Amino acid sequence: MKRLELAVESIILASRWLLVVFYVGLGLALAVYAISFGKKLYEFLATVLLLDETDTILKMLGLIDAALVASLVVMVIISGYENFVSRFDAHDGEVHWLGTIDVGSLKVKVASTIVAISSIHLLQVFLNSSSYTNAQLMWLTIMHLAFVVSALMLAYIDRVMGHSKAAKTEGVTNTGPEL
Known part of the structure; x- marks a missing residue:
């Protein structure tokens, strides 16, 4: 009976690695969103001299909004992976803040x-x-x-x-x- 319990616990613990599919998928979605951001930025730069102040502010707010959404996705990917899947290996101090969330x-x-x-x-x-x-x-x-x-x-x-x-x-x- 103990052997069955250990097998079930091993399967349940290993299932956390299925989350990697979601985090990689979010990373790919972020790449697509970066292309969308690039398009918005290009359109803004191409028309900036033709826009009035309100339209300029609206376009900039759209870019800020996109940056916040992208940051949110990165925060979820990194923190979710760190909290639920595995700790990141040290990369010469690049990710020292990861374990704090x-x-x-x-x-x-x-x-x-x-x-x-x-x-x-x-x-x-x-x-x-x-x-x-x-x-x-x-x-x-x-x-x-x-x-x-x-x-x-x-x-x-x-x-x-x-x-x-x-x-x-x-x-x-x-x-x-x-x-």
């Missing part, structure tokens, strides 16, 4: 990035508000506020969990016999 921190960073992306999108909408109805503006604002509240709640939960882990660690450290 745990799952809770990753959720907060992802939520914060989504809020930033939503903020940029909402700013684009308000700069071009004549193209939207009041109802559309209201719902886009409500959706953005929902993202903000969600990010704040995730940050709060992460902080509470961090304090409870610290308290447990201190409790374990301080329960030893006094000399």
Whole structure:
């Protein structure tokens, strides 16, 4: 029976390597998105002298939005691989920061990035508000506020969990016999 249990546990642990397919796929999707970004950048540069200030800002916000989305994908790929699959081997100090992002921190960073992306999108909408109805503006604002509240709640939960882990660690450290 113990042999069966060990075999099942080995299969379950080995299944984490299936996540590599998702991370490699996200890397490929990021490469495709980089091509899309290059196209947006080219179109912006080709028309920059013809655009008014509002259109220039809208185009730049679109580029910033794309950079945030790309950063989010990289954050998920690297942190997900590091947390769920395997630690990265040292590459001469290039990746010293990798082990510092745990799952809770990753959720907060992802939520914060989504809020930033939503903020940029909402700013684009308000700069071009004549193209939207009041109802559309209201719902886009409500959706953005929902993202903000969600990010704040995730940050709060992460902080509470961090304090409870610290308290447990201190409790374990301080329960030893006094000399």
